[in-house]
Amino acid sequence: MAEGLRERKKRETRQRISDIATGLFLERGFVTVTIAEVAEAADVSVNTVYNYFPAKEDLFFDRSAGVVEQLSRWVRARDEGESAARAVLREMRAEAEAVSPRLGLMEGYDRFMRVIHEAPPLRSRLWSLQQEIHDHLEATLREEAGACAGDPLPGLIAGQIAWIHQTVFVAVGREMLKGRNPGEVSREMLVLLDDIEELLSEKVLNYAVRGVE
Amino acid sequence: MAEGLRERKKRETRQRISDIATGLFLERGFVTVTIAEVAEAADVSVNTVYNYFPAKEDLFFDRSAGVVEQLSRWVRARDEGESAARAVLREMRAEAEAVSPRLGLMEGYDRFMRVIHEAPPLRSRLWSLQQEIHDHLEATLREEAGACAGDPLPGLIAGQIAWIHQTVFVAVGREMLKGRNPGEVSREMLVLLDDIEELLSEKVLNYAVRGVE
DNA sequence: CTGAAATTTTGGAGCCATTGCAAAATTTAA
DNA sequence: TTAAATTTTGCAATGGCTCCAAAATTTCAG
Numbered sequence: 001m002a003e004g005l006r007e008r009k010k011r012e013t014r015q016r017i018s019d020i021a022t023g024l025f026l027e028r029g030f031v032t033v034t035i036a037e038v039a040e041a042a043d044v045s046v047n048t049v050y051n052y053f054p055a056k057e058d059l060f061f062d063r064s065a066g067v068v069e070q071l072s073r074w075v076r077a078r079d080e081g082e083s084a085a086r087a088v089l090r091e092m093r094a095e096a097e098a099v100s101p102r103l104g105l106m107e108g109y110d111r112f113m114r115v116i117h118e119a120p121p122l123r124s125r126l127w128s129l130q131q132e133i134h135d136h137l138e139a140t141l142r143e144e145a146g147a148c149a150g151d152p153l154p155g156l157i158a159g160q161i162a163w164i165h166q167t168v169f170v171a172v173g174r175e176m177l178k179g180r181n182p183g184e185v186s187r188e189m190l191v192l193l194d195d196i197e198e199l200l201s202e203k204v205l206n207y208a209v210r211g212v213e
Numbered sequence: 214m215a216e217g218l219r220e221r222k223k224r225e226t227r228q229r230i231s232d233i234a235t236g237l238f239l240e241r242g243f244v245t246v247t248i249a250e251v252a253e254a255a256d257v258s259v260n261t262v263y264n265y266f267p268a269k270e271d272l273f274f275d276r277s278a279g280v281v282e283q284l285s286r287w288v289r290a291r292d293e294g295e296s297a298a299r300a301v302l303r304e305m306r307a308e309a310e311a312v313s314p315r316l317g318l319m320e321g322y323d324r325f326m327r328v329i330h331e332a333p334p335l336r337s338r339l340w341s342l343q344q345e346i347h348d349h350l351e352a353t354l355r356e357e358a359g360a361c362a363g364d365p366l367p368g369l370i371a372g373q374i375a376w377i378h379q380t381v382f383v384a385v386g387r388e389m390l391k392g393r394n395p396g397e398v399s400r401e402m403l404v405l406l407d408d409i410e411e412l413l414s415e416k417v418l419n420y421a422v423r424g425v426e
Numbered sequence: 427c428t429g430a431a432a433t434t435t436t437g438g439a440g441c442c443a444t445t446g447c448a449a450a451a452t453t454t455a456a
Numbered sequence: 457t458t459a460a461a462t463t464t465t466g467c468a469a470t471g472g473c474t475c476c477a478a479a480a481t482t483t484c485a486g
Binding site: 006009010013044045046047048051 | 461462463464465466
Binding site for chain 3: 257
């Protein structure tokens, strides 16, 4: 299980590039920082940057691993007698209550948001992330509900659940961008989650209820 | 009200560039066709292309004017006693029943979809279009419902209604991409719209009901 | 009709993201 | 210690996009 020098170096190099890039982006914005600058600051060649990161946006979103599967995990881990949507609502409430950085409830997240806000390529990347989340969740729901391939319901429910998630994320981003403090926003998100739940139909809230084992 | 030579020429040039570009894209895909080729085929300089179209994607989506305001228009034109969501559902059913090209229910839409499917920048542009639709609708709902600035409901309802719209559009695109014929897809979309309506809560379906005049 | 003013078109130079390729440099393993 | 595997690098090129100043074209006043 020993890790060779080569692999350690690769990991370190990759991390260094990512860190330095993120630092530069937070400081001066996404568009104004060039890949060449990142490379120079990280003391590697431009090609090496591209060896690790397929595109400039990947330098910024390097920390968001596992986000795509998050909703699916929550659904798979739902309690007995609990539906997919209710599991997600419960987990999101927990994140909000815990003032979780994963939700963006942390000091300095406003600078992070500002960079995204001002860079169309980054926003576009976020949308494509949402798409991935949706598709992943749809597949999970299809399995968990035992639906056949032609059934449109898993897709529709996935759409509703992904919408919950996205709505809260956007709201957090918007509020943090205004310079609000995490604790305040946290409480608002709990209210928002209640509002959202009230808007959902029983059909959505009761889809894919886990039976007794 | 006479139109000068100058303005006619501008309109013609713009149209010629757009037409030729779309033709080339449909024939050979979005990424492989360069702006230089479009310019040469349209017998203008590259700079002239950029005079009319801020970015390459605008050459492709030039025909989609007014799409952003569509949902808002439908909501504003809702009948007495009809809610925003029900108005949109009714209009979308009408579009589906009419096998409307605006929904993508037309011969050759599969080639159109294929170009989009294979070009990330075009997909990304569609997402940003969705975003605009949502924001426009949210503003409209806020007005029509007389909600105050802090009320989160117009935003949430706009999210749900925009989701209806998007879901149908995506479904049409997916089916047409498979080579299905418009009439068939039209009928499926009517079923899908029923499925969607069943998933919506009364709160969504009864938001912003127009009172008797 | 004529020339100046306004507007459009164009050429050219340049920046930057991204790709491809082949030559170093480095690490591994025999 | 050397050959093989892998990573890093330099170099060249493509294509989207911007900026700028010089033509070319159209409008309009006199």
